[in-house]
Amino acid sequence: MNVSRTTRYVLFGALGLGLAVIYFPLLVVLLNSVNADTTFGWPPTRFTLEWWSRAVTNEGALSALWTSVQVGLAATVIALVLGTMAAFALQRYRFFGRDQVSLLIILPIALPGIVTGIALNNAFRTVFGIELGMLTVIVAHATFCIVVVFNNVIARLRRLGGNLEEASMDLGADGVTTFRLVTFPMLRSALLAGGLLAFALSFDEIIVTTFTLGAGLETLPIWILNNLFRPNQAPVVNVVAAVLILVSTVPVYLAQRLSGDTASGGRL
Amino acid sequence: MSPNQAPSAVSAAPVSGAAGAPEPLPAVRLRELRKTFGTVTAVDGIDLDIAQGEFFAMLGPSGSGKTTVLRMIAGFELPTSGTVELAGSDVSRLAPFQRDVNTVFQDYALFPHMSVQANVEYGLRVKRVPKAQRAERAREALRTVRLEDFAQRRPAQLSGGQRQRVALARALVNRPKVLLLDEPLGALDLKLRQAMQVELKQIQREVGITFVFVTHDQDEALTMSDRIAVFDQGRIEQVGTPVEVYERPASAFVAGFVGTSNLLGGRGAEAVLGRSGVYSIRPEKIRVDTDLAAPAGTDEVSATGTVTDVVYAGATVRYEVALDVGGQLAAVRQNEGSPAFELAGSRVRLVWRSEHSFRVPDASDHR
Secondary structure, three states: OOOOHHHHHHHHHHHHHHHHHHHHHHHHHHHHOOEOOOOOOOOOOOEOOHHHHHHHOOHHHHHHHHHHHHHHHHHHHHHHHHHHHHHHHHHHOOOOOHHHHHHHHHHHHHOOHHHHHHHHHHHHHHHOOOOOOHHHHHHHHHHHHHHHHHHHHHHHHHHHOOHHHHHHHHOOOOHHHHHHHHHHHHHHHHHHHHHHHHHHHHHOOOHHHHHHOOOOOOOHHHHHHHHOOOHHHHHHHHHHHHHHHHHHHHHHHHHHHHHHOOOOOOOO | OOOOOOOOOOOOOOOOOOOOOOOOOOOEEEEEEEEEEOOEEEEEEEEEEEOOOOEEEEEOOOOOOHHHHHHHHHOOOOOOEEEEEEOOEEOOOOOHHHOOEEEEOOOOOOOOOOOHHHHHHHHHHHOOOOHHHHHHHHHHHHHHOOOHHHOOOOHHHOOHHHHHHHHHHHHHOOOOOEEEEEOOOOOOOHHHHHHHHHHHHHHHHHHOOEEEEEEOOHHHHHHHOOEEEEEEOOEEEEEEOHHHHHHOOOOHHHHHHOOOOOEEOHHHHHHHHOOOOEEEOOHHHOEEEOOOOOOOOOOEEEEEEEEEEEEEEOOEEEEEEEEOOOOEEEEEEEOOOOOHHHHOOOEEEEEEEHHHOEEEOOHHHOO
């Protein structure tokens, strides 16, 4: 599009301002994780790796990290299986109430976390009589992780159409062989993208987690919240926050590259 | 398969086949084939025999049922009723992978995550042909379509015409009894399409496989096929050689769809030809004469009229003429360099040999 020079400057200015508002605070967190000043005076004058070495030996943080990884992986696996199956069902078959089911699958990601959290908390404890623990938080995370897998897979299926599978069957491959040699390879990058996003969603979730996590357990975001205002933990909190930024950025970046990978259908 | 036929094609001469050589079974035989989608009847009771080694075209406008018939032969759709036989055996209820036919899809449907080589080998791979043998056969198939240098490319790296040839090689490598082609040239530009028409025909002669070819392009059907079936509204209007279909269309629809519609009926037909009914005259058979008084030759008929329109089309010029007796006829003549537009609005006489006006069944004696 052809825009005047002034327009271009204004637009670039707005872009820069918007990005600065989002990313400058994150940069501060990263810098403070190596800021030698315990009161985090700004601007930092001296740098140290002291907080990082303290963080890697901090038992609370490490066990919280391990819990987060376990929850994230389990929720992602559940989301991959159910999300893919749902996408196939809704893309390949016409049935009564199809659009409504599609909406019901996507809804959890739009619902306020606090509503989902309270609802699940009630359901688990009072209706099903299940004690809150790691399992409950995994199930809770899976409810919204399914959405991203579902969205990725259904978009890919839509683009593929049924034609490649017909070609495969036409060339003599039965249903199972067709899935193994054609359908699955074509879906692989969409599954990976969906899985990475699902993991990232679970990894930094805090509201639903608060309501569904068992006593004595902490995920990483919960640990940060609990330690944020303890002065002696503050430097380590910064380190953990920095780790969290990195750990959630990488999957999202990869996922974006994978779902943008269109015509080639997935080299990964 | 009917009970009086042996399973082998060699010994399966029809009982009525008298003393002569056993008549070979048709490569494809359709009987009473019907397909409905909900309340829509896509294919409405089709009977058709396609001979071994034939280049057969199914021609018709979109929605005429030709592609659905092709998909039923391939096995992607199951017939609502009726049967599909391949070389004498009933395959109506078999899955696509159980039928000895292969398809070239309209959009080629090449596997984007595989190389050209892997695409071509796919059919052999799933049939567990040993690796060395399938590499050899793939190379041979790629040579047939003149793409042997492209084996390691991805489909995305090929042009439309090359993809089309890969799709052809991928199907031919399996040496099917019948090759189905669903508008295979539809996505190519005109020059490439004309080149591929010639090439496809050559390849078909080389490999000797029965080709069944779906197209909505009458030129393509006329140029390439041994026989043509003209489809309309789920039925076959006419089956015949290109010459038969063009020169002797069996209905007004065929006359209009294959070639330009040029019909003379009602009072016009009675006045010019002295007969009632609807008659079709190919525009290129009509001579445009500016001498209104010149007598018609023997076996010739003529009609006077006014040129209402002159359509310049490069190699040819088409004249639309309103006849004095009522009705409208088009006449086409070679662009020989005479000033084409001078005739616009002037009075002319159209002359053609009476054998070139042939009666087509009109609505009153049709259906």
